[in-house]
Amino acid sequence: MNLNPLAEALNSDLSANGSSILQMLSEKGKAIFFPSKGILGQGGEAKGKEINATIGTALEDDGSPLVLPSVLKSLNMPKQSFLYAPSYGNPDIRDAWKAQVIRKNPSLEGKSFSRPVVTAALTHAISMAGYLFLDPNDKVIIPDLYWDNYELVFENAYGAKIQTYNTFKNGGFDVEALEEALNKDGIGKKVLLLNFPNNPTGYTATEEEAKKITEVLVRAAEKGNKVVALLDDAYFGLVYEDGVTRESLFTKLLDAHKDILAVKLDGPTKEDYVWGFRVGFMTFGFKGATPEQLKALESKAAGAVRGNISNAPNISQLILLAAYNSPEYVKEKEEKYAVLKKRYDIIQETLASHPEYSEAFEPMPFNSGYFMCVKPKGVDAEAVRVELLQNYSTGTIMLKGLLRLAFSAVPTAKLPQLFDNVYHAILALKSK
Incomplete structure (x- = not known):
């Protein structure tokens, strides 16, 4: 080559x-x-010139980006946000x-x-x-x-x-x-x-x-x-x-x-x-x-x-x-982290207070992120997923024989119900 x-x-x-x-x-x-020598490079060399006919954007006569007012009014952003990024x-x-x-x-x-x-x-x-x-x-x-x-x-x-x-x-x-x-x-x-x-x-x-x-x-x-x-x-x-x-x-x-x-x-x-x-x-x-x-x-x-x-x-x-660049950014991140941490804690409390769940599924190791997984016992994970959809109004993801539960997307108060639904769905399948 x-x-x-x-x-x-x-x-x-x-x-x-x-x-x-x-x-x-x-x-x-x-x-x-x-391509530093191509269009981008040549365009860079032309920056600041009185006439710049290099870049494929459209500008108003005053040099600002030519944008549709109907688009601009929906954004609280400067016109520069419409331009290409490098x-x-x-x-x-x-x-x-x-x-x-x-x-x-x-x-x-x-x-x-x-x-x-x-x-x-x-x-x-x-x-x-x-x-x-x-x-x-x-x-x-x-x-x-x-x-x-x-x-x-x-x-x-x-x-x-x-x-x-x-x-x-x-x-x-x-x-x-x-x-x-x-x-x-x-x-x-x-x-x-x-x-x-x-x-x-x-x-x-x-x-x-x-x-x-x-x-x-x-x-x-x-x-x-x-x-x-x-x-x-x-x-x-x-x-x-x-x-x-x-x-x-x-x-x-x-x-x-x-x-x-x-x-x-x-x-x-x-x-x-x-x-x-x-x-x-x-x-x-x-x-x-x-x-x-x-x-x-x-x-x-x-x-x-x-x-x-x-x-x-x-x-x-x-x-x-x-x-x-906002002074509130770090504090806001801490507040949102606390929401997810609380959900994680509730899951741990729920699992600990329901030893009977171990008859139906095994939680996989988890300590972070948006998700946790459970491994159904004695039944097919895809069958559990379908059972939850059809009879428990509950959506989960089946991956490699596991059910992935995105606790990040579940209201905090509904987390105990989520695991109860999984438990009863597995028992229902076992009884069939």
Whole structure:
């Protein structure tokens, strides 16, 4: 494949100082670049000129965006929100999000990692990670309890194969199963995805498990593997128990080994309760990374975004930026966290006060996030889901033989009824 000179320059940066990061990229990842010399670059050079006939927007004679009054009146936003955002993302929100990541992960203070690149929410960030790191038939190592959209992204879109391992052992994360999965298929590139808090189970690794996971990945790298650790942090911060890691695994992995590339995939969708805004972030880090290498990864990510959707929504970025600059923001986050924490506590109280529920289902380990799962005993999970719909006016999700219960979406007062409905639906099926 003949590479564009801009891609070759980025690849040269990534392979400088004996770095192995270039070897971790897919063929598409090696070929992608940000078109800094094309329309965007030429448009940037024309900024501030008396006449600027470069960019594909429409402006009023006074230079403001040409917008429909019927659209503008519905928004309490300046006209600038109608313009394109850069493919890298609004620079102010990139900096604001990086500052937030450090505030929420104090271990990152003083460490070197990239500026976040803005994507159209976290699913798009995962897809762009697939673009950069996965070739057809590459394997992605994921726990066997995972969000089913990974299949569409990794397998259907990029032709990769999901390789699963056992999620839980003795009521906790099965670190040994992860290591066994990494040791399969010999030495080479290893792409894995870790999702804490996990969807569907609502489980986050304990502090001890997070340490052991890091050790497992370091051992894999020391054997000669090139490890790409994709960290789906969609539900970051929603942890409800002591002893559970409060920081992203990114804090441990970004400087753990020169052959471990940590890719943090996160965003405000779940953290800030803005599901329809479609804003996410990709952040990169590896031990010994130079500023030029981190910038090269940012440019490849921005090039992938540019070639895929052009850019994420500007209006969403500006609304979020205003919120992040608001003095009430942190307090408001604490108040909403308290709502979800209360629901979690009520679930624990409900399960503890109804030992008879153990006859019908087993709760899977959970300590965080939006969800928890139960495993029906003696009946098919899909049959329970249908029974709940038809006779109990209750909706749940069936995944891999489990029922996922999104307590985030259930009114607090109705949570005991939810579990009572599940219990009686299972008993009803058993009696048939």
